[in-house]
Amino acid sequence: MRTIQVLNVRWFNATAWYGLFLARLLRDAGHATRVITLPGTATHCKAVEWGMEPLAMNLNSANPLRQPGLLRALSSFIRDFKPDIINCHRGEGFALFSALRALHTPWPFALVRTRGDQRLPRANWLNRFLYARAADALIATNSRMAAHFTNSMHIPSKQVHTILGGVDENIFTFDPVGRKRVRHEYAIPENAFVFGLLGRLDPVKGHRDFLRAAGRLARQGCPLWLLILGFDANHTSEEVQSWIDEEGLRDRAFITGKRTDIAACLSALDAGVIASRGSETIARAALELMACKRPILSSNVGVMPDIVAQDALFTPGDIDALACRMFALMHDPQYRSQLEEQQTMRMRSLSSQEFLRRTLDVYEKARLQPGNIKT
Numbered sequence: 001m002r003t004i005q006v007l008n009v010r011w012f013n014a015t016a017w018y019g020l021f022l023a024r025l026l027r028d029a030g031h032a033t034r035v036i037t038l039p040g041t042a043t044h045c046k047a048v049e050w051g052m053e054p055l056a057m058n059l060n061s062a063n064p065l066r067q068p069g070l071l072r073a074l075s076s077f078i079r080d081f082k083p084d085i086i087n088c089h090r091g092e093g094f095a096l097f098s099a100l101r102a103l104h105t106p107w108p109f110a111l112v113r114t115r116g117d118q119r120l121p122r123a124n125w126l127n128r129f130l131y132a133r134a135a136d137a138l139i140a141t142n143s144r145m146a147a148h149f150t151n152s153m154h155i156p157s158k159q160v161h162t163i164l165g166g167v168d169e170n171i172f173t174f175d176p177v178g179r180k181r182v183r184h185e186y187a188i189p190e191n192a193f194v195f196g197l198l199g200r201l202d203p204v205k206g207h208r209d210f211l212r213a214a215g216r217l218a219r220q221g222c223p224l225w226l227l228i229l230g231f232d233a234n235h236t237s238e239e240v241q242s243w244i245d246e247e248g249l250r251d252r253a254f255i256t257g258k259r260t261d262i263a264a265c266l267s268a269l270d271a272g273v274i275a276s277r278g279s280e281t282i283a284r285a286a287l288e289l290m291a292c293k294r295p296i297l298s299s300n301v302g303v304m305p306d307i308v309a310q311d312a313l314f315t316p317g318d319i320d321a322l323a324c325r326m327f328a329l330m331h332d333p334q335y336r337s338q339l340e341e342q343q344t345m346r347m348r349s350l351s352s353q354e355f356l357r358r359t360l361d362v363y364e365k366a367r368l369q370p371g372n373i374k375t
Contacts, residue, residue, distance in 0.1 A: 001026075001031045001032075001084050001085065001360065001363060001364075001367075002031070002032040002033075002081065002082060002083045002084045002085070003023075003026055003031060003032070003033050003034075003083060003084065003085040003086070003087060003363065004033075004034050004035070004036060004078075004081065004083045004085070004086045004087070005019045005020070005022060005023040005026075005033070005034075005035045005036070005087050005089065006019075006036045006059070006086065006087065006088040006089060006090070006093035006094075006097065007019045007020060007023075007035055007036065007037050007043055007047070007054075007089055007090070007093075008036065008037065008038050008057075008059040008060055008089075008090045008092055008093045009037075009038070009041070009043045009089065009090055010038060010041045010042070010043065010060075011041070011042050011043070012042040012043050012045075012046045014116060014279075014281070014282035014283075014284050015089055015090070015116040015117065015282065016042075016043040016046070016089075017282070017284055018089070018114070018116050018141065018165050018282050018284075019035075019087070019089040019114070020035065020043065020046060020047055020050065020052065021165075021166070021168070021352075021355075022087075022355070022356070022359060023035050023047075023052055024050055024052065025166075025352055025353075025355065025356040026356065026359075027052070029356060032081075033052075034052075034053075034054075034055060034081060034083075035047050035052045035053075035054040035055070036054065036055050036056075036057055036059065036093070037054040037055070037056055037057075038056065038057075038058060038059065038060060039056035039057070039058060040056075044056055055077065057070065057073065057074070058070070059092055059093050059096055060092050070096070071096070071099070071100055071103070074096070074097075074100055075100065078100075078109070083109045084109060084110065084363070084367050085109065085110050085112060085363045085366065085367060086109055086110070086111050086112065087112040087113075087114055087139075087363075088111070088112070088113050088114070089114050089116065091121075094111075094113050094130070094134075094135070095130070097111055098111065098130055098134035098135075101134065102134075110136040110137070110363070110366035110367045110369060111134060111135050111136055111366075112135060112136060112137045112138075112139060112362065112363065112366055113131065113135040113137075113138050113139070114138075114139040114140075114141070115138065115139070115140055115141065115145055115149075116141040116281050116282045117281060118278060118279050118280075118281045118302060120144075120145065120148045120152075121148070121153070123148075123152040123153045127153065128153050128154065128155070131149065131153060131155055132153070132154075132155045132156070132159070135159070136159075136366035136367075136369045137159060137161060137362050137363075137365065137366040138155065138159055138160045138161065139161050139162075139163050139359070139362060140160060140161070140162050140163075141162075141163065141164060141165060141281055141282045141303060142162070142164065142281050142282075142302055142303035142306055143162055143303075143305075143306050144302070144303075145162075145281065146160050146161075146162045161358075161362045162306075163355065163358050163359055163362070164282075164283075164303055164306060164307065164350060164355075165282055165283075165284070165287065165350070165355055166287070166350055166351055166352040166353075166354060166355025166356070167284075167287040167288055167290075167291045167347075167350060167351070167352060168352055169291055169351060169352060171262075171263055172262075172263050172266070172287075172288045172291035172292055173263065173291060173292060173293075174267050174292050174293045175263050175264045175267040175292070176267065177264075178261060178263060178264025178265075178267050178268070179264065179267040179268045181264060182227075182261070182264050182265050182267070182268035183268050186227070186254050186268075188225050188252075188268070189225075192223060192224075192225045192252075193223065193224050193225065193270045193271075193330050194224070194225045194226065194227060194268060194269050194270050194271075195210075195214065195224060195225070195226055195227075195269065195270070195271050195272070195273055195326060196226065196227040196228070196229055196265070196266065196268075196269035196271075196272050196273070196289075196294075197210050197226075197227075197228055197229065197230070197272070197273050197274075197275060198229040198230065198262075198266065198272065198285040198288065198289065199229075199230050199276070199285055200230050200231060200232075200233040201228075201230045201231065201232055201233050201234070201235035201236065201237065201239075201240055201255075202233040202234045202235060203234060203235065203277070204276055204277055204278045204279050205230070205275065205276050205277075205279075206274075206275030206276050206277050206299065206316065206317075207228065207230075207235065207240055207243070207275070208243055209275045209277070209316075209317055209319055209322065210226075210228075210273055210275040210322070211226075211240075211243045211244060211247050211249065211253070212247065212319050213275075213319050213322040213323040213326060214226055214247065214249060214253070214323075214326070215246075215247025215248060215249055216319065216323045217323055217326060217327060218247070218248060218249060218252075219248065222327065222330060224252070224326070224330065225252040225253070226244075226249060226252065226253035226254070227253075227254055227256060227265065227268065227269060228240065228253065228254065228255045228256065229256050229259065229262070229265055229266070230255070230256070230257075231257050231258045237255050237257065240255055241255065262288070263288075263292060266288060266289055266292040266294055267292050267294075269289075269294050270294070271294060271295050271296065271297065271326075271329050272285075272286070272289035272294045272295070272296040272297075273296065273297050273298070273322070273326070274286050274296060274297070274298035274299060274304060275298075275299055275316075275322065276298075276299050276301050276302070276304075276316065277299065277301070277316040277317060278301055278302075278316070279301065279302060280298075280299075280301045280302030280303055280304055281302040281303055282302075282303065283302065283303045283304060283307060286298065286304065286307055286308070287307075287347075287350055290307075290343050290346070290347050290350075291347060293340075293344070295312075295329065295336060295339040295340050295343060296308060296312065296339075296343065297312050297313075297314070297322065297325045297326065297329065298312060298313055298314075299313070299314055299315065299316040299317075300313040300314065300315060300316070301316055307346060307350075308339075308342070308343065308346070309338075309339065309342045311325075311335075311338075311339075312325065312339055312342075
């Protein structure tokens with residue numbers, strides 16, 4: 001199958017990762033695959049790093065004088081490449097390719113819209129038309145988004161598919177040697193219980209809530225340690241360190257900054273916490289933790305209720321509930337065992353090959369829609 005992944009995403013965020021990881025899986029499985037990115041962006045650089053040979057085009061330009069030239073360039077590229085599927089991961093790209101398709105009907109490719117944004121699209125007539133008529137298939141990265149498509153936008157359920165993504169098991173797997181090395185690096189005792197939070201230092205990731213819950217447990221005598229696997233964003237390391245000091249955790253909580261040995265760092269943990277107050281429509285960190293066989297606790301945002309059991313979830317910002325679940329994970333072997341078993345079973349459907357298989361199944365059905373079959 002010949003596919004184009006349209007990734008007009010400025011930052012290498014979860015949406016960009018989802019589309020680029022999918023493109024790499026398609027390529028490695030022998031499918032002719034091209035990626036369209038914005039020039040000079042982090043997503044473009046990552047696509048180059050992964051050997052995807054991306055086509056850089058300014059799809060987000062609002063200048064009407066540039067639109068005719070952009071449409072001509074896209075038309076030429078499509079005629080040369082002859083894709084079976086064009087998958088748009090952002091709204092601007094979807095609108096452009098919808099227009100392009102309308103101008104050149106019939107055009108023998110299927111148009112797919114993947115929606116990994118935390119914002120639900122407005123249920124107005126224009127969006128209903130675009131999502132129901134212009135797209136041959138819709139892929140939602142969580143069940144909340146899928147339900148919005150069918151219940152609020154009244155898009156036929158046969159057109160809507162939920163694919164949570166997958167994880168690269170070649171990179172993210174439990175590393176016993178790395179675990180020992182990282183714990184030694186931070187002078188963590190061998191028998192210590194280590195919680196970790198993986199994510200950029202940003203208010204949406206809930207670092208303050210995580211530290212408050214941990215501080216409460218530490219004051220009650222719980223022998224926990226913390227690794228904060230993240231780098232400066234809207235919070236600085238100095239700011240987060242001040243919260244660590246405020247909670248009395250200076251000697252047993254560490255900010256790692258950017259690391260290249262993420263799998264080893266995750267393996268050094270005994271459990272992960274997703275304390276996010278929003279986002280997580282594509283739970284990359286959660287999947288990486290689970291692939292490294294680390295049980296996780298999570299706020300019930302985004303895709304997380306689709307991934308972990310109800311008794312591992314808590315309401316965002318509920319310090320009491322988070323502290324209670326952290327305590328149980330440390331001291332209740334049955335609770336820990338149940339979480340590990342549930343998450344191990346869940347990972348069977350979240351492998352990279354299952355991600356690829358389910359996506360190809362959607363592509364094949366979309367390609368066979370009337371008007372998309374090549375002659």
